[in-house]
Amino acid sequence: MTQLVLFNAFNGLIVGAFYALMALGLSLIINLTSVINFAHGGFLALGAYIAYMLIPHVGFWGALLIAPPITALLGLVVERVLIRHCYGRDPLYSLLLTFGLTYVFEDATRYTWGAQSLPFHVPDWLMSPLTPSLFFLTGYRLFMVVLVAIAVLGLFYVLNRTRLGMRIRAGTLDLEMVSVLGVNVRILRNLNFGLGIYLAGLAGVLAAGLLGLQPTIGDSLIMPSFVAIIVGGIGSLTGTLLGGLLIGVVSGITTIFFPSASEAIIYVMMALVLLVRPRGLLGEEGMKL
């Protein structure tokens, strides 16, 4: 029983790490530009497929290194060509635009790579269990948790210690003031979007190794990411991270006792949080809702 609980909690942690990685990217973009990027799941899928194309040439490790930046590059282009037209307008329009993009992405990936699931090769030594007693602890799963941790630490390092990060954080509070102080806001928003998409691409490569590759791979991750943001607290990246991990673990443990409710439980959690603390667990007081 203990092992079962451990197994599911760990599984939940991994899923939660995906939610967190997705949600952090979404959160970054929302905080600076008030754009809900529905197409985030589409970018995730794109990252996974790009890695799939790269593996025969550069191997798994090369793909893991190169695919996320390529995805981020595509993100930069999409922001420049389409999304920037929505800044300063009713948020409705950016929602609809990125909503349309999810349709385009999903159909385009299906058209290019087919609807069926594709095999995604991860090095063999990563796939074997570490110890026989904890059979679920394959190297890949552990590796994923570690990698997500590194990515998150890297993100917080960028935000807190680099000039770009500080500008992003300042822009989140008052973009107009940042602009007046001589920062090129257009570039800032562009790079911020790219950073968010980089995280989506990374999540895509990792998810493909665990779940296999299909055009709808991002679909099942986007809604929980929204929940992670709401539960964790609007405007707080630490909250988003916590929210993602929390709903992952809770959903994992629910699988043991009430498997058919494992998806619905996270929405119940969201309802509870909204009831007790509408601004979310780590949401800042007075944050504009």
Next chain:
Amino acid sequence: MNRTSKGILLAILWLALLTMPYWMRAVGGYTELATRVLVLGLAAMSVNFLLGFTGVLSMGHAAYFGLGAYAVGMTIKYLVPSTGLGIVAAVVAGTLAGALIGALIVKLRGIYFAMVTIAFGQVFYFIAFRWRSVTGGDDGLTGWHRMPIDLGFTRLDILQNDKAYYYVVLAIFALAAGAMTLLLRSPFGRTLLAIRENETRARFLGIPIELHIWIAFVISCFFASLAGALYGLLNNFTDPRALHWTLSGNFVIMAVLGGMRSFWGPLVGAAIFVVLQDYVSSQTQNWMFFIGIFFVLIVLFFPRGVLGLFKGKTA
């Protein structure tokens, strides 16, 4: 636009709706398509009741729409084989769900309101998906169909005669549109407009904002579930796709495409969207791609919608 020309346009609209099953064939359609325009038009109008007239964006209205479709099917399949009672059950279920969820979200605004409405919508999707023994799961709820309506003096065979069903839907649609007009012209409706225009000012005037938004949300869910019930009856079938968030997005794009500042805009948008989707999906398997491009084009080049064009700059 003055009163007379408005009256003439309204007369033309109703004339077009009354004769739609007859001219639909001429433009390459069929009666079922005409009914679908009305049903999805009503759903888009319910979304626009919030979006265009209260100023809050619900991206999760497929939940109440789909709930209506499931409730009508389950009532007819498991409880009583009656179309009328099925619709009543659907509306009750959808309105209650809206009241419950509405109470949780009225404090949120803008993108967070949108985000939470869409996330809550997923609960119903997963219930329908997982509770296989009752809802049929992924395969959908089958084994039921709409029942003839007994009016006492006559019997409407809406099952065999699809034109008869169209006119039943049109009658219900007319009642719903009338009710919505009255609501929007009432002091309550005017207050909603005031909230849309300037929430802070409305709050300072002593208007209980949260209560008004909650009531508007519940009313909107009422109409959405009514539309959902009619949709379920139209197909004699319902599946989890009627609850999916992509459908919610389609409702919003219909409202925007037609013109969200005008009462009839969403119906016009629904007509264009339904006919276009029907056409594109008959031409290519990759219809989603083109619908997505369509979304992007509307946002970039056509944000005020078809009826917004006529209204000029004052809209």
